[in-house]
Amino acid sequence: MRAPARSADEPLLRVEDLHVEFRTGGGTVEALNAVDLWIDAGETVAVVGESGSGKSVTALAVLGLLGNGRVSGGRITWDGKDITGASNRDMRTVRGNDISVIFQDPMTSLDPLFTIGHQLVEAYRIHHDVSKREARERAVELLDLVGIPEPAAKFKAYPHQLSGGQRQRVMIAGALACDPRLLIADEPTTALDVTVEAQVLALIRDLQERTGVGLMLITHDMGVVAEMADRVVVFYAGQVVETGTADEILDRPQHPYTRALLEAIPRRDTPRDQEMPAIPGAVPALDEMPTGCRFVTRCTEAAPECESAQTLRDVAGRQVRCWRPDEDHGVLAPMAEVAG
Amino acid sequence: MLLYAGRRLTYGLLVLALVATLVFLIIRLIPGDAVRLQMADAPGVTQAQIDQRTAELGLDEPILSQFGHFVGGLAQGDLGTSFDDERPVTTKILERLPATLELGLLAILFGVLLGVPFGMLSAIRHHSVVDNVMRFLAVIGMSVPNFWLALLLITFLALWFGWSPPLVYASPAENLGQNLVHMLLPAIALGAATMASIARMLRSSLLEVLGSNFVRTIRSRGASERVVVLKHAGRSSMIPVFTVLGLQVGHILGGTVILERIFAIPGMGSLIFEAVGQRDYPVILGCVIFYGAIFILVNVVVDLLYAVIDPRIRYKGASA
Structure with missing residues (x-):
């Protein structure tokens, strides 16, 4: 565990006004539009939003792994250093070493042709100039750390010989191999069974407590948010629409989209004959984005003011991209308690 | 793994038996017969002499009985004797085999050594x-017939240089020097299609793998991109x-027939x-069986290589 060597006002990771665009057959589309977020050392920040809202793109942009996309504006600062548009060579010293990722699908995220031990040894040796034997010891230690039974024997196993949950544990082991300071978990449990999901989340939380690693948890499961997050960043259509502490967001959501998301969680006391609440419509396609508020097409409270572009405003100690709430009359109708 | 190899080999032998049978039948459908071709130009050949020669070659027997002799010999590793010079077919083939193997290997080498880097770069x-x-270029390489390419190479090298x-x-x-110079053009002509096919296949499969999740993990x-591309992808x-x-080994073996002819290489x-x-x-049959055996053997080796490369195939093979 490393001592946090930073001033109090300088977060581990800061993303400011980030714009990302992708080249497609019909020109470029903007996947991120002015994304702001920060993560402090050791803190858990949940990034929530529907599929395609830009959560994963933000993670990939931070790592410089956008493929045929590119950062077209804004700034990414890691530990006080500007890493926006850094060369692949420079980013390689950051990837896996300072910032690690766990991806969504453990079934396809490991190389099927190499043993898991080989892949862990490789992950460690990318950033550590040690002998194969030392790296091997580290790999077995990591397998033990993530709760793989008989780690020395499982070292020789191929990914296809492991269950989905075990593979995700191996992914976590690989991500933690070099003691990163930030772990990005991109929907780490979406592809897993519900029972395994709880185990993997418990493991991540346990490892975070032990290593003090910062966690950017990308999810669309508000239950997971309630359980894990210190702060929450809500994405909609490539923008951050609301950010605040987990308690504030879950108890008193300000943005109509956040409220709609929370209302969409089925609850135990919901009558069985009642239809599941859902947000009507779909996220507008990237090339037909409304010029004003991007949520206007689905918002139940849309008004003429929504036609103008909305900016993130400080409201009641957090940031909201909506003109409606203001500090004077405080918060909108409080939400009922969310079932954890 | 052994079981997997055994099963592949068994399939291979079955296919070879089928090939031998088919060829045995098909060559007898070709118009003209060996005896008449041998004696046609000799003046004063009598019907009796023709009949005698036909009997010597065993061609007067019913086809089933001829097939019986052929299979009987084959079971003992005997491919019979040539109608032409009465020497054992096996001896004739073994004399000619080295040149063909050399040409084929050079063609494959040319195809792989250029096709792999081209495909990767692409x-x-x-x-x-x-x-x-x-x-x-790959589309052209795959479409151009090898003999035509060979003739073009000869013509233009002669014209320009x-x-x-x-x-x-x-x-x-x-x-060795003269031998390699001799083999150069036919090897290029033969290997061009191999190079093109490898480059195209590698390009598309590498592209697919480079976009896969595990590459993103790595x-x-x-x-480094070197580790990503060369080792994993x-x-x-x-x-x-x-x-x-x-x-492609099949195409190359087939191509040797015409290219050895064009370049006067004494091969199979x-x-x-x-x-x-x-x-x-007997010589036709022997050669075809040899070509078939080489092709089948190569493809059994390819099947085994799948298992060496991919543990999922390895373990599935072992448990089946």
Whole structure:
């Protein structure tokens, strides 16, 4: 565990006004539009939003792994250093070493042709100039750390010989191999069974407590948010629409989209004959984005003011991209308690 | 793994038996017969002499009984004797085999050594000018018949540089330099299609693998592109390339027949060519069985390589 060597006002990771665009057959589309977020050392920040809202793109942009996309504006600062548009060579010293990722699908995220031990040894040796034997010891230690039974024997196993949950544990082991300071978990449990999901989340939380690693948890499961997050960043259509502490967001959501998301969680006391609440419509396609508020097409409270572009405003100690709430009359109708 | 290998080999032998039977029947459907071709030009040949020769060659027997002799000999590893010079077919083939193997291996070498880097470059720089040029050339390489390419090479080298390949064949033992110079053009002509097929297949399979999740994982851990492409993606994209290579061996073997003829290389290809001209059934059969065996063996090896490359195939094979 490393001592946090930073001033109090300088977060581990800061993303400011980030714009990302992708080249497609019909020109470029903007996947991120002015994304702001920060993560402090050791803190858990949940990034929530529907599929395609830009959560994963933000993670990939931070790592410089956008493929045929590119950062077209804004700034990414890691530990006080500007890493926006850094060369692949420079980013390689950051990837896996300072910032690690766990991806969504453990079934396809490991190389099927190499043993898991080989892949862990490789992950460690990318950033550590040690002998194969030392790296091997580290790999077995990591397998033990993530709760793989008989780690020395499982070292020789191929990914296809492991269950989905075990593979995700191996992914976590690989991500933690070099003691990163930030772990990005991109929907780490979406592809897993519900029972395994709880185990993997418990493991991540346990490892975070032990290593003090910062966690950017990308999810669309508000239950997971309630359980894990210190702060929450809500994405909609490539923008951050609301950010605040987990308690504030879950108890008193300000943005109509956040409220709609929370209302969409089925609850135990919901009558069985009642239809599941859902947000009507779909996220507008990237090339037909409304010029004003991007949520206007689905918002139940849309008004003429929504036609103008909305900016993130400080409201009641957090940031909201909506003109409606203001500090004077405080918060909108409080939400009922969310079932954890 | 052993079981897997055993099963592949058994299938291979079955296919070979089928090939031998088919060829045995098909060559007897070719018009003209060996005896008449042998004696046609000799003046004053009597019907009795023809009948005697036919009986000597065993061609007067019913086809089933001929087939019986053939299978009986084959079971003992005896491919019979040539109608032409009465020497054992096996001896004739073994004399000619080295030149053909050399030509075939050179063609494969040419195809692999150029096809693999071209395919990789095409995938890494996909949709670039380099990629587009290579894809265009690959289509041409696959479509142009090898003998035509050989003739073009001969013609243009002669026209532009006044250079022609040697007319007299020398074995590598006699004169390695002259031998390699002699083999150069036919090997290029034969290997061009292999190169093109490998480049195309590797490009598409590498592109697919480079976009896969596990490659993203390896990149996310800070691995260099060299490790990503050569070690991880490269290994995963090899399977379809080996498949193509195994099939290309068939094209190359077929190509030797005409190319050895064009370049006067005394290999099995020219042996077959001569044998067909003379309806020398045992030699034709022997050569085809040999070619078939090489092709089948190569493809069994390719099947085994799948298992070496991919543990999932290895373990499935062991448990089945």
